[in-house]
Every structure is written in C-alpha cells, then in structure tokens.
Amino acid sequence: MIELEIERVAHGGVFVARHDGRVVFVADAIPGERVAARVSDQGKERFWRAETVEVLEASPDRREHVWSEASVDRAPERRAGGAEFGHIRIERQRELKGEVLREALSRMAGLEVAVEVAPVDPALAPGASLDDGTGWRTRMRLHVGADGRVGPYAARSHTIVPVASVPLAVPELAALSPLGDRFPGASAIDLVAPSVGDPAIVMASVERMPRGVRPTIEERVGDRTFRLDRDGFWQVHRGAAATLTRAVQELIDGDLFDPRAANHDLYGGVGLLAAAVGDRFGETVRITTVESDARATEHAGANLAEWLGARAVTARVDRYLAELLSDGAAERAGLRDATIVLDPPRAGAGREVVERLAELRPRQLVYVACDPVAFARDVGLFRERGYELDALRAVDLFPNTHHVEAVARLRAIV
Structure with missing residues (x-):
C-alpha cells in the first residue's frame, strides 16, 4: 500500500500521481486528493498502475458514487466497471474531459484550444438525468x-x-x-x-x-426513422444521434458546401450523418456513404432512398479512398469541391486514411470523434498536410465515464 498525492487527470479514466520519482496511474481518484492505493501492475519500468482503496483527503468534487457497486468502498476486484467517473461531481467530470482533449490537441497537434464539454440538450434525451448523469444508456x-x-x-x-x-x-x-x-x-x-x-x-x-x-429495429431521430439490425451499431446515449445530427449540420460551412460535388460520409453505418447532410441541404444533394459492414450498408441504402443523389457503398474506407485516387483527375476534381464527414471507430482514421484524404483535397472535413487522443493525432496529421482545425465542439455523451465525443471542422488551406 502506498500514499499518493493526485496531480491531474490522464486519458483512459485514470489519474496521475508520483511515487519515488515514478509515475503512477491511479483509478477512482480526483486531482488534489491524497489517497491510499494498492499497486496492481509493477510490470512497467516507467510507470505503475494502482487502485484507490481509501481516500485520506477528499476533493470537494467527490460525491457518493452513482453506482454503489462501483464505489471505492468496495474492494477493487469487486467494483463494477463502466462508470469510472461516477464518484466525481458531474460538472467537474466535464472539466476533466475537456482537460484531456485540450492536452491531447496541444501535445499531438500543436494546438492550444479552449475546450468546453457541453451536456446533452435535455430536450433530446427525455428521461436522462443531467444532475447525476444517469438513465441514458439504451x-x-x-x-x-x-x-x-x-x-x-x-x-x-x-x-x-x-x-x-x-x-x-x-x-x-x-x-x-x-x-x-x-x-x-x-x-x-x-x-x-x-x-x-x-x-x-x-x-x-x-x-x-x-x-x-437477423432481427431489425427502428430508431427515430427527429422526424426521420432509421432501420438497422438489432445487434448493429447505434449511438448508446438516448440523445446522441440527434445531438450528432445537429452538430454535423451546424459545423458544415454552407459557403464551402457544394451539393453537386462528390460529398461523402465515411464510416457511415446505417446513414445517420449522410441523412443529416441531406436534411440540411436538400433532396438533390449528392452524397456517398461508405461502410465496411455489408448489412449496415444495405440498411443505409434504404434509409437514404429519398435522396436521388445518395448511394451506399460497402468497402473499407482506406481501400475505397485508394480506388478514388486511382480513378484519375475527373473524380478527384469532384472531390476537391466536396465536404467529407467521417466518424471513424475509437482508433481514429489513422495515417493512411488521412494521407489519402489530404491528397484528394476536399474543401472541408467534419470529423466526429469518440477518442480524444486518436482525434488529436489525426488533427496533427491533417495539419501537416494543409488542413487547419476551424471549429470544435465537445459533448458529454457518456456521463460518469471518461469518454467524450468531439465534432470538428477542418478546412483546406489554399
């Protein structure tokens, strides 16, 4: 057992302390606290991992855990996972998530950006509690x-x-x-x-x-209904789909948007964000959604059927972009006027996709991210290739966890 002074938050729902010059990543703590912790992993020379077992000096931001089965009062091996920020006052949770995103952008993208993590609009998530961050998982x-x-x-x-x-x-x-x-x-x-x-x-x-x-279900976002497989991907928070729809619609710069260009929704799932683009810019908008899951693509085609210029393609995004690059100048010219929406998995888009998008040179990118470090890495890669972060929003789509959603616009610098 060791005593630790908690310094700051780190990515992944843990907190940073130091012991005899070694970094220790501590769970179930809050910056400013003094805790007794049990080291759970000493296998790394540069850092240890530890679990809080007793709070010796509590932060004013500490509260009774929203999930009693995850409380620090339990032995670490008996604490339920999935609510690692549940012991922290909800407003402080959002500040900590903003710190993680801000630090990642500074370190990995060379940007100093003010980040405010906003709660979900309560009108979009009936039944969920903004006060304690419960009642939102569907x-x-x-x-x-x-x-x-x-x-x-x-x-x-x-x-x-x-x-x-x-x-x-x-x-x-x-x-x-x-x-x-x-x-x-x-x-x-x-x-x-x-x-x-x-x-x-x-x-x-x-x-x-x-x-x-395979059984299917329907999800409604505003006045629009989407069909998908019951075990297919859909946003977990009750208000997430509507929140991201609104954010994407508002972050697309209308002065840069060309409805006749080769607009794309990459990692498009069942067509949620492609529909967001279509609903803002009209039924004649041209947009292609690209998704590697064939069943999701099948649903996307049906969900986007009312847009004459919409199509759904089953493909891995990296391979699809490589094919576009090989198609020659005509297709690439259409992409240079395009808006690209991308919502990659937690690992982010990655170097290969970023390089190919930068070579295709669309006017603007709207990037939806669920991991701050992967997002910051990709923003840094885009900046190296002539794109600048033009707008950023962060939303608390996962209260009482360390996760945060970001939506950003990147603009090609001529």
Whole structure:
C-alpha cells in the first residue's frame, strides 16, 4: 500500500500521481486528493498502475458514487466497471474531459484550444438525468459466468461482478435487466431499448449462431426513422444521434458546401450523418456513404432512398479512398469541391486514411470523434498536410465515464 498525492487527470479514466520519482496511474481518484492505493501492475519500468482503496483527503468534487457497486468502498476486484467517473461531481467530470482533449490537441497537434464539454440538450434525451448523469444508456451488455450468473465486468478485468442495479441504463432497460437470474450456457446478455418499439433481452450463445434472418429495429431521430439490425451499431446515449445530427449540420460551412460535388460520409453505418447532410441541404444533394459492414450498408441504402443523389457503398474506407485516387483527375476534381464527414471507430482514421484524404483535397472535413487522443493525432496529421482545425465542439455523451465525443471542422488551406 502506498500514499499518493493526485496531480491531474490522464486519458483512459485514470489519474496521475508520483511515487519515488515514478509515475503512477491511479483509478477512482480526483486531482488534489491524497489517497491510499494498492499497486496492481509493477510490470512497467516507467510507470505503475494502482487502485484507490481509501481516500485520506477528499476533493470537494467527490460525491457518493452513482453506482454503489462501483464505489471505492468496495474492494477493487469487486467494483463494477463502466462508470469510472461516477464518484466525481458531474460538472467537474466535464472539466476533466475537456482537460484531456485540450492536452491531447496541444501535445499531438500543436494546438492550444479552449475546450468546453457541453451536456446533452435535455430536450433530446427525455428521461436522462443531467444532475447525476444517469438513465441514458439504451444498449447494455451483461456477461454470464460459468455458474450462469450475470453482471458487468469488474473495472479493468474480465471478472464478472453480480450487481443489483444498473443506474446508467434508461429506465426501461433497468426495469428489464435480469440481474438476479441465471443463464447457463450463455456467454452474455444484451439489452436494447430502441426509440421505436419495446426493449428486448437478447441471449448470446457460447456457440456461433446459425445464419438466418437477423432481427431489425427502428430508431427515430427527429422526424426521420432509421432501420438497422438489432445487434448493429447505434449511438448508446438516448440523445446522441440527434445531438450528432445537429452538430454535423451546424459545423458544415454552407459557403464551402457544394451539393453537386462528390460529398461523402465515411464510416457511415446505417446513414445517420449522410441523412443529416441531406436534411440540411436538400433532396438533390449528392452524397456517398461508405461502410465496411455489408448489412449496415444495405440498411443505409434504404434509409437514404429519398435522396436521388445518395448511394451506399460497402468497402473499407482506406481501400475505397485508394480506388478514388486511382480513378484519375475527373473524380478527384469532384472531390476537391466536396465536404467529407467521417466518424471513424475509437482508433481514429489513422495515417493512411488521412494521407489519402489530404491528397484528394476536399474543401472541408467534419470529423466526429469518440477518442480524444486518436482525434488529436489525426488533427496533427491533417495539419501537416494543409488542413487547419476551424471549429470544435465537445459533448458529454457518456456521463460518469471518461469518454467524450468531439465534432470538428477542418478546412483546406489554399
């Protein structure tokens, strides 16, 4: 056991302290606190990892954890994972997330940017609590142990923790959660609460399910409905899809937008952000959504059917861009007038995609990011290739966790 003075927040939901000159990444703490911590990983020469076991001097931002099963009062191996900021006052959570994003942009992109993480507009997320950051998750996975009992994994492990509550879930999922039941033979229990229709429990078998007709659901965003596979990707926060739709629409610079250009929605899923572009600029807008998942692309084609200039392509984004570059000057000329929306996975777009986009030279990029470090790295790569960060918004789409969503506009510098 060691005593530590917590200095600052780090990426990944942990906090930085020092012990005998060595950096220690500490869970379940807050900057300014003094804690007793148990070192859980001494395998690195440069740093250790540790878990708070007792708060010796508490921050004024500390509160009772919103999830009792994740509280510091429990032994670290018995703390439910998935709410690593739940012990922090909600306003301070947002400040800490802003610090992580700001520091990443400074270190990896050479930018000094003021970052304010905004809450989700309560009108877009009925039932969710802005005061304590609960009641927002519409999708949740509970794991099943060898004895058939269900629960989340413990923080930073694959140990299943039985729980009696799931406070981050929307109320209809919390009521449906089979927390006291047993499911022998299953590997996990998925719970889904779409915005259209009833919530559902889906049991995942240890063995691979046979191919067949996959159940679908519908999600409504404003006046528009999207169809997707029940186990397909959709934003987790009840208000996230509408929030990102609004942010993308507002961050596209209308003076730079050409509806006849080869506009694209990369990593497009079932067409949510392509539809956002179409709804702002009209049914004749030309836009192509690119997604590697064939089922999602199939749904995107149907979801975007009313736009005459819309099409959905199944392809990996890096390979698709390589093909565009090989098509010659005519296609590339259309892209030079284009707006590109991209919403890559947590790992970000990466060097190869950034290089190809920069070579195609679209007028503006609207980048939706769920990982601040991957986003900052990509912004740095774009800056090296003649794009500048022109606008930035950050939204707290994952309250009580360390995750934060950012939407940015990058403009080609002539």
